[in-house]
Amino acid sequence: DAGVIQSPRHEVTEMGQEVTLRCKPISGHNSLFWYRQTMMRGLELLIYFNNNVPIDDSGMPEDRFSAKMPNASFSTLKIQPSEPRDSAVYFCASQAAGSGELFFGEGSRLTVL
Amino acid sequence: AQRVTQPEKLLSVFKGAPVELKCNYSYSGSPELFWYVQYSRQRLQLLLRHISRESIKGFTADLNKGETSFHLKKPFAQEEDSAMYYCALSSTGGFKTIFGAGTRLFVKA
Numbered sequence: 736d737a738g739v740i741q742s743p744r745h746e747v748t749e750m751g752q753e754v755t756l757r758c759k760p761i762s763g764h765n766s767l768f769w770y771r772q773t774m775m776r777g778l779e780l781l782i783y784f785n786n787n788v789p790i791d792d793s794g795m796p797e798d799r800f801s802a803k804m805p806n807a808s809f810s811t812l813k814i815q816p817s818e819p820r821d822s823a824v825y826f827c828a829s830q831a832a833g834s835g836e837l838f839f840g841e842g843s844r845l846t847v848l
Numbered sequence: 849a850q851r852v853t854q855p856e857k858l859l860s861v862f863k864g865a866p867v868e869l870k871c872n873y874s875y876s877g878s879p880e881l882f883w884y885v886q887y888s889r890q891r892l893q894l895l896l897r898h899i900s901r902e903s904i905k906g907f908t909a910d911l912n913k914g915e916t917s918f919h920l921k922k923p924f925a926q927e928e929d930s931a932m933y934y935c936a937l938s939s940t941g942g943f944k945t946i947f948g949a950g951t952r953l954f955v956k957a
Contacts, residue, residue, distance in 0.1 A: 738891070766943050777854075777949030778892075778934060785943055826892065830945075835880055835938060837945060839892040 741827050741840035749848050753815040756843045759808055760829030768837065769802055769812050772824040784810065817847045850875050852937050854948035861925050862956050869920040869951045871909075871935030881911055881918040882936040884947070892934070895920075905929070925955045 740759040748754055760767050768783040782792040784804045792802070799818070804810040814821055824844050828837040851874040861867050873879060883895040896904045898911040898918060909920045918935060932952050938945040 768945065770947070775949075778947035780944065780946055783943060791944055828892075830943070835882070835897065835945075836894050837884075837936075841891055 739827055739829050739838055739840035741825075741843050743843055744841065745844045745846075747846045747848065748817055750818055751816045752847075753813065754817045754821075754845060754847075756812040756825050756827075756845070758810045758812070758827030758840060760810070760827070761831075761838055762808065764829035764831045764838070765807070766830040766832070767804060767810050768828045768830070769810070770826040770828065772826060772842070778826070781812070814845075817845075819847045821845060822847050850937060850944075850946050852935050852946055852948035854933075854935055854951050856951045857949065858952050858954070860954040860956060863927055864924050867922050867925045867929070867953065867955075869933050869935075869953065871918045871920065871948060873916050873918065873935075873937050875916075875937060875939075877939055879937050879939060881909070882938070882945070883907070883909055883918075883920050884934045884936055886932040886934070888931070895933070925953075927955045927957060929953060930955045 742757045766785050769781040770778045772778050781794045782802045787804045802812045824842045826839050826842045828839045830837050853872045855870055881898040884892050885895040886892045907922045909918050911918050932950050934950045935948040936945050
């Protein structure tokens with residue numbers, strides 16, 4: 736298993752543009768998490784899904800952020816419109832039922848100019 | 849409210865010295881505590897969890913419910929321990945996992 740796969744690995748865009756980050760969880764895992772990593776705030780939980788259903792999106796910063804999980808093998812995190820303060824590394828992680836352990840992707844480094 | 853606090857952003861020690869990375873938490877129920885590590889150019893990965901009560905790469909961590917702490921310790925630091933360390937908390941059997949701000953450990957030769 737290749738583990739959690741995220742794309743793109745790096746994204747540079749201009750303020751106001753739409754950004755879509757993608758994640759493929761480990762097959763068989765039923766929970767998926769999106770985190771944002773910054774120097775100042777560390778790892779912040781944005782949203783998580785269980786069995787493709789969003790359970791808690793209280794960490795989503797504002798309406799510019801949205802996330803979907805149309806099926807068990809794919810999730811997206813969208814930012815529209817993007818702003819320079821959104822620059823960060825975005826991590827996706829998946830978890831098997833009852834496991835507790837998170838398996839992380841390599842992250843998507845977003846730079847908004 | 850759930851909260852994980854790692855008071856040190858950066859910790860620098862000499863090789864062979866003891867190291868302790870501090871973690872305090874706030875949680876009203878029965879938490880499960882974890883330490884995750886991110887080595888340079890590698891994925892964030894689980895180092896250890898309190899329920900397993902085992903030593904990984906010489907690291908141990910004891911859950912102190914009275915002090916609401918889960919400090920990570922190693923008696924003799926090695927250069928390869930240099931990494932970013934995150935303390936994390938979830939509810940027992942639950943899904944939501946929150947992380948502290950992280951501590952970067954530098955082990956100097």
